[in-house]
Amino acid sequence: MNTAAATTSPDLCTLDLGVGGMTCASCVARVEKALKKVPGVQDAAVNLATESARVTVAAGDDVEARVRRAVRDAGYEPRAAAAAIDDAAGASPWAGFAPVGTGLLLSLPLVAPMLLMPLGVRWMAPPWLQFLLATPVQFWLGARFYRAGWHALKAGTGNMDLLVAVGTSAAWALSMYLWLFSGHGAHAHLYFESSAVVVTLVLLGKWLEARAEAPDPAAIRAARAAAELAHLIDWDGQEKDIPVDELRAGDRLAVRPGERVPADGRVSEGSTQVDEAMLTGEPLPVAKGTGDALTGGSINGDGRVLMEVTAAGSESVLAHIIRLVEDAQAAKAPVQRLVDQVSAVFVPAVLGIALLTFVGWWLAGVGLETAIIRAVAVLVIACPCALGLATPTALMVGSGLGAEHGILIRDGAAIQTMGQARQVVFDKTGTLTLGRPEVMQVVAARGSQEELVRLAAAVEWGSEHPLGRAVAAYAERRALTVPEVSGVTAERGRGMRGRVEGREVLVGSARWLQEVGVDTSLLEASADELEAQAMTVVHVAADGQALGLLALADPIKPEAREVVQALASLGLQTTLLTGDNERTAAAIARQAGIDHVLAGVLPAGKVAEV
Numbered sequence: 150m151n152t153a154a155a156t157t158s159p160d161l162c163t164l165d166l167g168v169g170g171m172t173c174a175s176c177v178a179r180v181e182k183a184l185k186k187v188p189g190v191q192d193a194a195v196n197l198a199t200e201s202a203r204v205t206v207a208a209g210d211d212v213e214a215r216v217r218r219a220v221r222d223a224g225y226e227p228r229a230a231a232a233a234i235d236d237a238a239g240a241s242p243w244a245g246f247a248p249v250g251t252g253l254l255l256s257l258p259l260v261a262p263m264l265l266m267p268l269g270v271r272w273m274a275p276p277w278l279q280f281l282l283a284t285p286v287q288f289w290l291g292a293r294f295y296r297a298g299w300h301a302l303k304a305g306t307g308n309m310d311l312l313v314a315v316g317t318s319a320a321w322a323l324s325m326y327l328w329l330f331s332g333h334g335a336h337a338h339l340y341f342e343s344s345a346v347v348v349t350l351v352l353l354g355k356w357l358e359a360r361a362e363a364p365d366p367a368a369i370r371a372a373r374a375a376a377e378l379a380h381l382i383d384w385d386g387q388e389k390d391i392p393v394d395e396l397r398a399g400d401r402l403a404v405r406p407g408e409r410v411p412a413d414g415r416v417s418e419g420s421t422q423v424d425e426a427m428l429t430g431e432p433l434p435v436a437k438g439t440g441d442a443l444t445g446g447s448i449n450g451d452g453r454v455l456m457e458v459t460a461a462g463s464e465s466v467l468a469h470i471i472r473l474v475e476d477a478q479a480a481k482a483p484v485q486r487l488v489d490q491v492s493a494v495f496v497p498a499v500l501g502i503a504l505l506t507f508v509g510w511w512l513a514g515v516g517l518e519t520a521i522i523r524a525v526a527v528l529v530i531a532c533p534c535a536l537g538l539a540t541p542t543a544l545m546v547g548s549g550l551g552a553e554h555g556i557l558i559r560d561g562a563a564i565q566t567m568g569q570a571r572q573v574v575f576d577k578t579g580t581l582t583l584g585r586p587e588v589m590q591v592v593a594a595r596g597s598q599e600e601l602v603r604l605a606a607a608v609e610w611g612s613e614h615p616l617g618r619a620v621a622a623y624a625e626r627r628a629l630t631v632p633e634v635s636g637v638t639a640e641r642g643r644g645m646r647g648r649v650e651g652r653e654v655l656v657g658s659a660r661w662l663q664e665v666g667v668d669t670s671l672l673e674a675s676a677d678e679l680e681a682q683a684m685t686v687v688h689v690a691a692d693g694q695a696l697g698l699l700a701l702a703d704p705i706k707p708e709a710r711e712v713v714q715a716l717a718s719l720g721l722q723t724t725l726l727t728g729d730n731e732r733t734a735a736a737i738a739r740q741a742g743i744d745h746v747l748a749g750v751l752p753a754g755k756v757a758e759v
Contacts, residue, residue, distance in 0.1 A: 164204045164216055169226035183223035187215050224300040248290050249356050252349030255282045259342035276328045283341035287321050291348040312496045313351050316528040317344040323525045343529050379411035396461040404449045412445045412461040420641055421452030452641050483565055499531040573716050577727035581741050582703040586615050588623035593697040594671045601697045605689045607634040608647040608656045619701055655690045662688050669695045683736030709741045726755055
């Protein structure tokens with residue numbers, strides 16, 4: 150099935166489909182107009198950047214076929230909704246440059262005389278060579294302008310492509326006339342270079358525009374990351390694998406260690422820890438037990454759990470995130486929309502001025518040939534090279550400079566409106582912080598800090614838990630000799646235990662140590678103080694006695710405070726917007742010098758807050 154459908158009400162459904170062949174805002178308008186004429190269609194939104202359309206339509210057996218036929222009848226190609234993204238995912242940065250490169254190679258000999266003239270070299274290619282070089286550029290590489298212009302004419306509108314086709318065709322045709330019929334022969338002043346260079350430059354502009362506006366396939370594919378199969382618990386208690394597309398609310402599933410959660414739901418049996426970084430950005434896994442919510446696409450830890458599905462497919466949190474990512478990358482810069490709107494009026498105006506130019510000079514008595522040349526000059530000069538090349542080039546340069554400084558600019562609209570910004574909103578994990586936990590402080594109640602770290606690292610050395618890896622990495626950085634360990638076991642959601650140098654060592658939460666009879670009262674004051682600073686506290690005990698604790702946190706980047714201060718000096722307000730808890734967010738904001746904090750906000754909520 151080449152479209153994606155989602156139910157919006159008992160009588161309406163939403164169809165997503167790809168639309169190939171669109172080049173400008175007038176194409177978008179024509180496709181939307183064609184879709185809205187389909188019986189039963191309530192609304193249609195066409196996205197130029199992602200080459201897709203979202204249609205709200207009354208449910209029916211042949212609704213998909215009717216929508217696709219409307220797109221085809223409008224002169225465009227209906228295709229799978231994710232086709233453009235799938236194509237872009239494997240494409241190189243130079244994808245689509247071949248026509249531009251070919252045009253540049255063919256046009257270079259035509260503009261060489263102008264380039265060589267300041268050097269004192271006077272050379273001109275013979276007319277037959279100019280014809281051979283310019284003709285494939287005009288009619289092969291420039292075929293897209295004829296097709297798009299023809300669609301505009303059929304729709305009774307004008308666009309930049311139509312003007313390019315008319316102007317360059319006039320220059321090519323005039324050159325043919327002057328060469329073959331003017332009587333000047335090889336000495337005729339031809340305009341083949343104008344037609345070839347204009348076509349090539351506009352192709353270059355469109356290629357730059359496509360690169361600047363292309364949806365980020367990595368971002369969308371990352372959001373789409375999810376399980377392909379789910380382990381369904383049948384009525385007789387047996388597991389069977391089914392595609393996630395077949396899941397329904399109320400299904401009971403088994404989620405094995407290390408697997409992605411296949412759908413939204415709640416834990417009905419078992420306990421585990423879940424990596425929800427794809428949802429909240431928080432690097433530490435979250436403990437889950439009976440009754441806790443699970444989000445599709447998150448990664449299960451080391452526990453096998455049973456879950457009951459509450460939402461699947463297009464109704465899941467992951468599906469909503471995907472739509473947010475796609476919609477966020479769809480916007481076209483306002484100045485580019487203005488270019489297409491101006492072109493709709495510009496084309497008939499230019500054609501009218503060219504006609505008046507011809508008639509005026511002819512009536513003035515300059516002769517037919519001179520009148521034609523001057524009318525064609527209007528058409529060629531009016532070809533919107535500046536509109537087609539300058540805007541995407543400026544966007545490309547702006548996004549490139551941003552990337553060099555580590556700033557990913559979402560789209561052209563963001564670049565244009567950036568100068569009006571009065572507030573900067575930061576995410577936390579990986580933006581202000583390093584995105585991984587590190588040991589920040591060591592508090593020893595008995596013995597030395599080195600001994601405390603050695604014992605803890607021995608137990609945690611082979612752990613896959615982020616906190617365990619951070620403890621092992623801390624010991625390695627301090628060049629401590631980590632002793633051998635035996636009998637290591639994991640207490641899910643509590644900690645780790647093992648035998649080190651003849652001593653039973655426990656590394657985990659204070660609650661767990663208290664449950665097994667370890668007195669942690671000596672460490673309570675230090676633990677409370679560190680937790681107030683948004684650190685995660687891990688206790689260490691040996692042979693029933695508390696040895697001390699390790700405080701871990703996702704540390705702030707060294708340059709974060711400097712960046713925030715620089716923004717403040719420009720008169721900009723700063724806000725921290727994160728899915729993490731209030732205490733951690735407030736601590737990071739204090740360290741970075743950020744003005745406002747909005748914590749516990751999921752991706753959909755982040756969009757609303759912004």
